[in-house]
Amino acid sequence: MKAAFSPYLLQIKPALKELIGLLRQEYDYVSALATDSKGLALRISQRAKSVSSQTMTTERGVVVRVYKNGQYAEYAFNDFDPTNPAAKAEELCAALNAQLAVLAAAGVKSYDTPIRPDEEQTLFVEKETGELPEQTDVKALVEKLSAVSDKGMRLHENALDCMVSAQSTHICKMFLTEKRDLCQSYVYSEGSLALVLSREGNTQVAYDSVSGLCGPELFDRIEKKLEKVVKAGEELLNAGRIEPGEYEIITSPEVTGLIAHEAFGHGVEMDMFVKNRALGAEYIGKRVGSDLCSMHEGALCAEDVTSYAFDDEGTLAGDVTEIDHGILKTGICDALSALRLGVQPTGNGKRENFEHKVYTRMTNTMIDSGTDSLEDMIASIENGYLLEGMESGMEDPKHWGIQCIIKMGREIKNGRLTGKVVAPIIMTGYVPELLGNISMLSPDREVFGSGGCGKGYKEWVKVADGGPYMKTKARLG
Amino acid sequence: MLDTIVNILKASGVYGWEVSDVKKQGWEFYFIRHALDQHRAKNVEHITVKVYQLVGDGLGFASAEIAPTATASEAEALVRDLAYRASLVKNKPYTLVPPAGEAADAGEASDLAAISGDFLRAMAELPETPTEDVNSYEIFVTDVTRRLITSTGIDETERYPSSMIEVVINARRDGHEIELYRNYKSGSCDAEALRRDLEKTMQYGRDRLNTVPTPITGKYNVLFSGADACAIYRYFVSRMDAQMVYRKISPWELGKPVCEDVHGDKVTVTALRELKNSSANHRFDAEGAQIRDTVMIEDGVAKHYLGARMFASYLGLEDSFLPTNIAVSGGTHSEAALRAGQYLEVVEFSDFQVDAMTGDIFGEIRLAYWHDGEKVTPVSGGSLSGSMDDFVGELYMSRESVQHDNMRIPALTLLKGVTVTGA
Numbered sequence: 001m002k003a004a005f006s007p008y009l010l011q012i013k014p015a016l017k018e019l020i021g022l023l024r025q026e027y028d029y030v031s032a033l034a035t036d037s038k039g040l041a042l043r044i045s046q047r048a049k050s051v052s053s054q055t056m057t058t059e060r061g062v063v064v065r066v067y068k069n070g071q072y073a074e075y076a077f078n079d080f081d082p083t084n085p086a087a088k089a090e091e092l093c094a095a096l097n098a099q100l101a102v103l104a105a106a107g108v109k110s111y112d113t114p115i116r117p118d119e120e121q122t123l124f125v126e127k128e129t130g131e132l133p134e135q136t137d138v139k140a141l142v143e144k145l146s147a148v149s150d151k152g153m154r155l156h157e158n159a160l161d162c163m164v165s166a167q168s169t170h171i172c173k174m175f176l177t178e179k180r181d182l183c184q185s186y187v188y189s190e191g192s193l194a195l196v197l198s199r200e201g202n203t204q205v206a207y208d209s210v211s212g213l214c215g216p217e218l219f220d221r222i223e224k225k226l227e228k229v230v231k232a233g234e235e236l237l238n239a240g241r242i243e244p245g246e247y248e249i250i251t252s253p254e255v256t257g258l259i260a261h262e263a264f265g266h267g268v269e270m271d272m273f274v275k276n277r278a279l280g281a282e283y284i285g286k287r288v289g290s291d292l293c294s295m296h297e298g299a300l301c302a303e304d305v306t307s308y309a310f311d312d313e314g315t316l317a318g319d320v321t322e323i324d325h326g327i328l329k330t331g332i333c334d335a336l337s338a339l340r341l342g343v344q345p346t347g348n349g350k351r352e353n354f355e356h357k358v359y360t361r362m363t364n365t366m367i368d369s370g371t372d373s374l375e376d377m378i379a380s381i382e383n384g385y386l387l388e389g390m391e392s393g394m395e396d397p398k399h400w401g402i403q404c405i406i407k408m409g410r411e412i413k414n415g416r417l418t419g420k421v422v423a424p425i426i427m428t429g430y431v432p433e434l435l436g437n438i439s440m441l442s443p444d445r446e447v448f449g450s451g452g453c454g455k456g457y458k459e460w461v462k463v464a465d466g467g468p469y470m471k472t473k474a475r476l477g
Numbered sequence: 478m479l480d481t482i483v484n485i486l487k488a489s490g491v492y493g494w495e496v497s498d499v500k501k502q503g504w505e506f507y508f509i510r511h512a513l514d515q516h517r518a519k520n521v522e523h524i525t526v527k528v529y530q531l532v533g534d535g536l537g538f539a540s541a542e543i544a545p546t547a548t549a550s551e552a553e554a555l556v557r558d559l560a561y562r563a564s565l566v567k568n569k570p571y572t573l574v575p576p577a578g579e580a581a582d583a584g585e586a587s588d589l590a591a592i593s594g595d596f597l598r599a600m601a602e603l604p605e606t607p608t609e610d611v612n613s614y615e616i617f618v619t620d621v622t623r624r625l626i627t628s629t630g631i632d633e634t635e636r637y638p639s640s641m642i643e644v645v646i647n648a649r650r651d652g653h654e655i656e657l658y659r660n661y662k663s664g665s666c667d668a669e670a671l672r673r674d675l676e677k678t679m680q681y682g683r684d685r686l687n688t689v690p691t692p693i694t695g696k697y698n699v700l701f702s703g704a705d706a707c708a709i710y711r712y713f714v715s716r717m718d719a720q721m722v723y724r725k726i727s728p729w730e731l732g733k734p735v736c737e738d739v740h741g742d743k744v745t746v747t748a749l750r751e752l753k754n755s756s757a758n759h760r761f762d763a764e765g766a767q768i769r770d771t772v773m774i775e776d777g778v779a780k781h782y783l784g785a786r787m788f789a790s791y792l793g794l795e796d797s798f799l800p801t802n803i804a805v806s807g808g809t810h811s812e813a814a815l816r817a818g819q820y821l822e823v824v825e826f827s828d829f830q831v832d833a834m835t836g837d838i839f840g841e842i843r844l845a846y847w848h849d850g851e852k853v854t855p856v857s858g859g860s861l862s863g864s865m866d867d868f869v870g871e872l873y874m875s876r877e878s879v880q881h882d883n884m885r886i887p888a889l890t891l892l893k894g895v896t897v898t899g900a
Binding site: 080101475 | 503504505506507508509511512513514515516517518519520521522523525537538539540541542544545546555559561562563565566567568590593594597598601612613641643645647654655656658660694695723724725726728787788827828830832834835836837839840841843858859860861862866896897898899900
């Protein structure tokens with residue numbers, strides 16, 4: 001079925017166009033992004049159950065961007081009265097002018113930016129979905145997830161709890177200017193399974209997830225993760241600590257994705273180029289990885305939680321080759337940063353929600369596949385680890401340091417997995433060395449979209465990343 | 478819209494309900510160097526409804542946000558849907574938070590222009606140098622009005638300022654430039670504290686350009702002298718969270734020491750209603766429970782679990798709440814005593830983390846000072862790891878304290894036996 005576009009947004013569209021017209025009398029450029037995204041979130045465990053209509057991306061509101069005298073400004077609101085756009089225009093001008101008075105009193109200078117061209121464009125996209133979160137059978141879903149939680153408890157004698165979560169969001173966004181009229185509607189979903197175990201004071205959490213550009217039908221896949229999670233839980237309970245040092249490593253597709261995201265995801269967000277906050281700006285056209293390393297980024301790269309048709313500035317989605325056989329080709333860019341840098345935007349201007357500013361943000365960040373089998377990779381390692389499960393990561397685009405917290409490592413000695421597991425692991429390194437040491441890549445590739453990404457420590461958005469099994473070297477602790 | 482929703486809930490016949498109405502007027506300023514990149518304002522209202530239903534001998538609940546632009550019939554349909562959904566999720570029964578007497582005054586409106594002006598002046602007056610300066614900053618000032626109405630009779634409102642500033646500092650030498658990131662939350666602008674911390678940050682920037690790769694690997698004493706230490710003390714708070722106790726993730730029992738074999742200091746952790754200029758000074762929590770000064774851990778002994786009503790009720794606690802401000806004390810050491818001998822003082826991490834569930838700690842070192850007993854060497858690279866299970870008994874704190882937004886903690890915290898992986 002098609003994910004039907006929001007009737008509310010269609011209802012307010014004429015009044016929003018009138019608001020834009022009114023504001024054009026005061027400003028040289030005016031755009032409006034209106035959102036109406038509905039969701040469903042279930043949390044089921046042995047200790048507590050809850051259901052909510054709120055997810056990370058549910059929202060209803062409007063943000064208007066205006067431009068005058070080289071300066072961009074925005075006003076966000078969620079009380080739009082379509083019978084009186086003039087009142088909203090007056091409110092917006094009053095608020096932004098009050099800010100300008102404070103800025104003038106403080107003697108603040110403007111960072112001059114060119115005006116954004118406004119070109120004729122219309123788009124109306126309703127993507128396919130199996131179900132809609134607002135129409136799904138919640139009773140059946142609660143029963144299904146409860147059964148998974150119960151089964152998880154039965155499968156391990158040391159289980160404290162088995163927590164199952166399922167979230168589905170129906171995104172509806174409308175971007176309007178005098179000449180542009182873009183509407184999109186799509187559904188994405190994500191689910192996770194966390195088994196909490198405790199034995200003799202040692203508490204561990206084994207975790208796995210599913211995600212996709214689809215409706216709540218995705219949640220049928222959660223149960224299939226159960227046996228793997230239970231096995232990982234037992235391994236975590238028995239895990240030892242790693243001897244700190246540098247090792248040859250194989251990263252699972254999930255960890256490969258984390259490296260892609262942290263290494264040359266944040267590192268080539270071009271709003272950071274504008275601020276001179278990214279070393280990547282100096283390395284365009286230069287080698288940053290081995291010849292095997294190629295990387296793509298864009299909403300069109302994969303079908304997952306952030307595969308939209310246009311971004312939050314009305315730029316159509318793209319697919320950017322960031323690294324081609326080890327050479328850094330380009331970064332990703334929001335519209336205002338593109339104007340400042342004199343390049344084309346790539347469809348990566350994203351907001352946490354309508355209340356927040358646009359930044360250059362990632363969508364699907366993927367390392368390309370290779371031709372080596374996982375068995376051959378393991379056989380090639382004398383002393384190293386197969387790293388599985390991601391916890392978190394942090395980048396340093398100015399210095400190219402990287403930190404990845406990884407759930408567990410499987411010891412490899414003399415070309416074989418020994419059965420010994422170590423956990424948890426902190427992987428650190430220098431990005432060009434990490435990517436420069438890539439020596440093998442598997443042909444398969446997976447995408448993971450169950451996480452969120454912040455800019456610094458705020459501005460949380462949905463992202464997906466992934467890749468194949470990858471062999472390189474890193475420092476583990 | 479709020480009155481309409483409350484009337485619909487009163488007429489709905491559901492077992493119980495809560496309505497949270499949060500209005501925010503916000504001003505935001507984004508700078509590249511000291512030039513204005515963009516300015517933004519917002520005027521938004523978020524109405525969240527939670528509906529409770531009896532499910533046999535249990536209690537279910539469901540929640541949703543209702544847009545202020547929703548029609549009465551939309552709101553009615555949403556409440557009907559919430560009532561149905563709440564009946565699908567059976568939890569053990571518990572009682573909702575009762576009112577705690579007369580509601581207090583809401584408080585004054587915040588002066589967005591005045592607070593914004595304070596931040597703008599503070600940043601303009603920073604003592605930058607040719608080699609250490611401001612790369613960019615973002616200022617957020619919000620006037621928040623928060624009202625909570627419940628079926629048990631609670632109707633409380635509070636109004637307060639909430640501010641945040643994110644600052645990126647650059648330092649450079651011989652064509653090489655690095656950056657340091659800071660994010661400060663507060664009520665209004667504390668220009669003096671901001672200036673003091675950013676001056677120190679610039680000093681760290683200078684030192685980071687003079688580092689050598691972290692030369693040590695093994696178990697070492699590690700000293701925390703910055704805001705990252707808050708993560709260590711949040712671990713103590715999370716172990717005393719009613720939910721963590723009820724879920725049996727935290728084994729800490731009331732009246733018993735949190736660690737049997739303590740070689741270091743015994744921690745005292747107190748939840749506070751007020752902490753000067755904290756961004757988290759609230760009179761009541763998300764469920765309407767009154768927030769008050771409460772000792773959670775005293776001299777290393779678990780005294781009082783705190784947390785959400787549901788889990789607190791399951792533990793038999795009727796006077797619980799979700800803590801907002803935290804004060805940590807119990808340090809017995811002078812700065813000189815903590816700085817004796819060999820130790821690694823880490824002042825900049827990529828992202829220092831303490832896992833509340835497992836107790837694992839992690840952090841990549843961006844800047845540390847290796848005190849080898851004779852000289853001090855700035856170092857970078859490598860990481861820290863270990864488990865809080867091991868460190869609770871090997872925690873040494875200074876007598877002096879320092880405040881980081883909503884936490885007042887010892888100025889210096891020393892953990893013994895931390896695994897350091899060199900660069």
